Amino acid sequence: MKKGIIAGLALLGVVALAATGCSGAADASNKGGSGSNGKVITVGFAQTGSESGWRSANTESMKDAFSAKNGFKLIFNAADNKPENQIAAVRSFINQGVDAIVIAPVVTTGWDDVLKEAKDADIPVILEDRTIDGSSDLYKAWIGDDFKKEGETAGAWAKTNLGDKATNMVVLEGTTGSAPAIDRSTGFSSAISGTQIKTLDSQTGNFTRADGKTVMEGFLQKYGKDINLLFAQNDDMGLGALDAIKAAGLTPGKDIQIVTIDGTHDGLQALADGQFNYVVECNPLLGPTVAKTVKDVLAGKAVEKKQTATDQAFDQEQAKQALPTRKY
Numbered sequence: 001m002k003k004g005i006i007a008g009l010a011l012l013g014v015v016a017l018a019a020t021g022c023s024g025a026a027d028a029s030n031k032g033g034s035g036s037n038g039k040v041i042t043v044g045f046a047q048t049g050s051e052s053g054w055r056s057a058n059t060e061s062m063k064d065a066f067s068a069k070n071g072f073k074l075i076f077n078a079a080d081n082k083p084e085n086q087i088a089a090v091r092s093f094i095n096q097g098v099d100a101i102v103i104a105p106v107v108t109t110g111w112d113d114v115l116k117e118a119k120d121a122d123i124p125v126i127l128e129d130r131t132i133d134g135s136s137d138l139y140k141a142w143i144g145d146d147f148k149k150e151g152e153t154a155g156a157w158a159k160t161n162l163g164d165k166a167t168n169m170v171v172l173e174g175t176t177g178s179a180p181a182i183d184r185s186t187g188f189s190s191a192i193s194g195t196q197i198k199t200l201d202s203q204t205g206n207f208t209r210a211d212g213k214t215v216m217e218g219f220l221q222k223y224g225k226d227i228n229l230l231f232a233q234n235d236d237m238g239l240g241a242l243d244a245i246k247a248a249g250l251t252p253g254k255d256i257q258i259v260t261i262d263g264t265h266d267g268l269q270a271l272a273d274g275q276f277n278y279v280v281e282c283n284p285l286l287g288p289t290v291a292k293t294v295k296d297v298l299a300g301k302a303v304e305k306k307q308t309a310t311d312q313a314f315d316q317e318q319a320k321q322a323l324p325t326r327k328y
């Protein structure tokens with residue numbers, strides 16, 4: 001994608017949310033917890049875990065938005081990226097009789113039973129960040145980023161820069177079964193279709209630096225200097241891979257070109273330093289929009305079912321410009 005177009009599309013550090021879905025029926029009862037009647041709203045938030053810099057920024061944004069000064073009592077749970085922990089946390093929120101539940105689902109599947117339980121208990125559910133495969137009747141709204149488009153943008157960069165010469169790629173995938181891992185893979189693959197980019201290997205690095213490093217070490221042992229391109233599905237895995245690449249005596253950004261997704265401060269710094277070649281943003285600052293949606297749902301107002309954050313993408317010069325004011 002052209003620099004100018006990307007820059008024109010986005011506002012740095014701002015979560016500009018475009019409402020793209022149909023309007024959900026806002027039929028949740030207030031149960032005495034709405035900010036509109038001055039009472040504290042109790043919200044259970046089932047976070048994935050603390051796997052990445054992106055996740056830390058997202059947790060902070062949510063905690064700030066669901067603060068006591070904004071009229072909330074937040075019950076926070078981080079599931080260590082284990083789906084069974086997360087479902088247990090949601091059941092516990094239901095048993096505690098919270099006013100609303102917010103979930104950043106670790107994986108897309110396995111949600112029907114517990115979301116039906118929340119519905120039977122008349123507790124509205126709002127999805128944050130990641131999507132699920134279940135029926136959309138089971139939640140009031142989803143607020144997050146367009147993961148497929150992020151993959152397409154990363155793939156479009158690879159196509160433009162490497163697509164017309166024989167290129168061997170390895171992929172560090174996110175958490176298996178998670179919406180970003182699935183959708184980023186789909187988007188990237190469709191963007192490079194018909195090019196000379198060949199996938200040598202693709203394995204999960206669980207969105208963490210440690211696993212990104214370990215899996216990249218394995219790729220390097222197996223394919224050595226044949227690797228020309230790394231698609232890391234988040235910054236942290238790409239940052240972990242840098243250590244492995246340097247330890248193998250290769251120069252990241254030159255011997256192996258690297259495209260990542262997230263746009264954290266550390267990711268943009270690696271891009272500014274010439275170790276990454278392109279970074280696609282995934283905006284984590286979703287808290288204010290999620291908190292407003294929770295209040296609206298509890299107040300019986302109609303809300304947009306699908307609320308998508310605006311993301312941009314960075315080349316080296318854009319990263320240098322963005323870094324001094326980068327919020328996460």
Ligand code: AHR
Pocket residue numbers: 051052053054055129130180207233234235236261262282
């Ligand atoms: O769901 C968003 C993804 O989850 C981010 O890209 C990644 O860093 C995080 O762990």
